[in-house]
Amino acid sequence: xxxxxxxxxxxxxxxxxxxxxxxxxxxxxxxxxxxxxxxxxxxxxxxxxxxxxxxxxxxxxxxxxxxxxxxxxxxxxxxxxxxxxxxxxxxxxxxxxxxxxxxxxxxxxxxxxx
Amino acid sequence: xxxxxxxxxxxxxxxxxxxxxxxxxxxxxxxxxxxxxxxxxxxxxxxxxxxxxxxxxxxxxxxxxxxxxxxxxxxxxxxxxxxxxxxxxxxxxxxxxxxxxxxxxxxxxxx
Numbered sequence: 127x128x129x130x131x132x133x134x135x136x137x138x139x140x141x142x143x144x145x146x147x148x149x150x151x152x153x154x155x156x157x158x159x160x161x162x163x164x165x166x167x168x169x170x171x172x173x174x175x176x177x178x179x180x181x182x183x184x185x186x187x188x189x190x191x192x193x194x195x196x197x198x199x200x201x202x203x204x205x206x207x208x209x210x211x212x213x214x215x216x217x218x219x220x221x222x223x224x225x226x227x228x229x230x231x232x233x234x235x236x237x238x239x240x
Numbered sequence: 241x242x243x244x245x246x247x248x249x250x251x252x253x254x255x256x257x258x259x260x261x262x263x264x265x266x267x268x269x270x271x272x273x274x275x276x277x278x279x280x281x282x283x284x285x286x287x288x289x290x291x292x293x294x295x296x297x298x299x300x301x302x303x304x305x306x307x308x309x310x311x312x313x314x315x316x317x318x319x320x321x322x323x324x325x326x327x328x329x330x331x332x333x334x335x336x337x338x339x340x341x342x343x344x345x346x347x348x349x350x351x
């Protein structure tokens with residue numbers, strides 16, 4: 127079982143470049159989310175989706191775009207990378223948005239912006 | 241909005257018991273979850289409390305008091321492999337939203 131798959135695992139970007147972080151899940155989960163993790167800051171929610179065609183902003187959405195055209199995929203786009211976006215990015219999915227629903231995480235994308 | 245507060249670091253020795261506290265402020269409440277993350281890895285689900293009281297899963301237990309907006313994760317018979325970061329989390333201020341996490345507690349277990 128693949129679960130949640132993120133690509134790439136590592137990426138170095140120059141300031142101003144754009145890129146898309148890919149996230150795919152094969153569990154038919156409706157809910158998908160993107161988080162960034164910085165030292166001492168925990169996991170901060172960037173964007174999330176409650177189903178295909180529906181997205182919403184989280185705590186730190188600026189500089190990022192998302193779309194959800196299929197249940198399986200939830201890509202995160204950096205429009206113009208900045209050094210402040212250097213972070214580890216995690217994608218997560220869950221079957222429902224109920225409190226007792228376990229979230230499954232991908233292995234993360236380690237992004238450095240120089 | 242929501243906020244969850246937890247200590248940044250906890251240290252303990254093998255075989256001991258450690259408690260990681262979490263206090264939360266939410267405009268709505270949909271239960272408290274706990275996740276574990278080893279260094280360089282992805283967070284993984286440990287436990288969930290919707291109602292007051294203790295939930296036990298092997299060496300790990302989680303407690304919730306909704307009246308105090310407080311919960312804790314209890315780890316017993318600590319092992320070196322329990323060295324990790326532990327996060328409390330709750331769903332957003334309306335049902336069906338994404339998980340919001342505390343900043344995490346780093347547990348270091350020594351021999």
